[in-house]
Amino acid sequence: MSSGFHIVVCGSLVPDPLQTLEPIQGPAGPALKNEMMLPSVLDPWAAHALFEAAHLAKRNGYRRVWLVSLGPKARLQQLMMSVAQKVPFELVALDGPASGFSDAYEVAEPLATAIEGIPGLERERLLVFGGCASASRDSGSTMQMVGERLGIVDQFVAVDKLTVQADGTLQLLERTEGGRYQVSVCDGPPAVVAWATGELPEPLNNPQVGMQNMRAIMPALQQAKPAAVGAQGMSFLRVEVPRQRRDTRVVKDLAVAEIASEIVEWIKG
């Protein structure tokens, strides 16, 4: 069993976290100012899921990893220029908005449909990976809904470690409260695994992997099916960036003892 996982990773783009974001009112609800122009990255937790998927596949001598990605086609293409160099995968592209203001319920539907449509995908080998929450909507709901849509009831959220045990079962560590992990053992696929940071660093760029990936990515982008995703039934009454700037007192040239004394006094409140 362990050599035959079919791993599908759900992940899309989000604005580069170093960008300044400003909400505007668009025709279909709130949006980001200059959204189409913002540099974007693969959603960080989904990126960790992709790296873990590729690692798991490689370790088990099995190379089929799919990335199902919903976003504006042109921006997905840009994103793939960098992501494709990281690890081998096959892209399933869905052309639609990547807005954080869309509803998880509406996002889950085309993702699940796209997964069902992957040729040759075998349910008894299926592991559906994704991030435990996006950096845009930050809902932490989409993966569970995709799983439900696919009829998968073994689901694990905020996972940092997945180990394929000798008997083929999966041991998973899920984050819980107070800096602890819950340890679970699942008989095997199908399962949904929503990753936190996992244990792997971002792989270095590999141009060979990039070239190999891009051969299939470009046709996948051309064949991207439109996905009508929004926030039906939701009304945003207000979206704002609250005032965050504090009047910072920058303390220079103060003796260490005085700084420490100030800090201790402050801590004691």
Place this chain on the structure above:
Amino acid sequence: MEQILFLTHTEKDGALGKLALEALSGALKLTQELDGSTLTVGLVGGNVQPAAATIAGCGAGAFLGVTGEKFAVSRYVSDAAAFEALVRRREPSIVIAPATSRVSRALPGVAQRVGGRIDTHVTGLQVEGADLRIERWYYRQRMLAMLTREQRPWFMIIDGGTFEAWSGASGSAVVESVAVDLPALRTRVVGEQAATGGAATIRPDAGLLFVAGAGWTKKQSDGQAHIQEAEALILDFLRKSGASLGSSKSLVDQSGEGQEVLSFMTHLNQVGQTGSTPRHPRGLATCCHGEEPHVVGWRFIKERRAVNLDPNCGWAQGKADVLYVADAFQVMAKVNELLRGD
């Protein structure tokens, strides 16, 4: 008029946790402010009767319970089935639940099953006439939105710290047992483990968040890294102050950059874009540059101070109340000395 269902689970000791009692306050607020609304409490756990008794005086019209050994542990398949059964029994229009890891894992799937919609990380509930509005953050605490929904049932997971924990008279509560048809279980919960073998450094209820940035493990003015000294200073401070430890970067990012890592630091310490957004009244950042991906995790830290050698670091750009331009090794050694003297 809304039919409100407050859903939660018991903790290992059979009691209700603080997050649950806070969310219960939110549910009660809605029940009082939305004319003609009713409140039902739905509990899941090994034995929910003692927990029901502790909130018997909350004013709920009814108590429902799913109990049994299989529901004593936190597991998607059994939790989702239990919550679903409670929702189907009551057929509520509004479901309120606390942001525990157990609820957050299972409830979105339940919303999907019953054709509802869910909002997580809710940080405010507001009633205007007959309209219910919620507040939640988008783009990792960068934008605050107020929104409403037409769909029902509307599930809401309430973030910790949004309401005061409910407290009131205990009593006797009649809990109606709800049966659940569980599928064959393919997942076993085999235990729990601390994220590290060392000190427990994450304390959600601490008054202070102490962030140890990556700078602690970098070369200092003498050209050498002083990891052991850094570890001793930080652990000594955590012991004396009772603070909760946060990190600015993920462990995987640090190790990926070939950087040494503090031995007691875990994945779960990370605060920010790919980490947590803790709620402590005060936060002290040390050897941390205050970059935006980290600082988004400070959204709910009210008073913020930082110690950094760079007077132009991110904290100086309006992100902290006070920035001490100083060597954190020296400052924290002196802080520990002063705390020791108490």
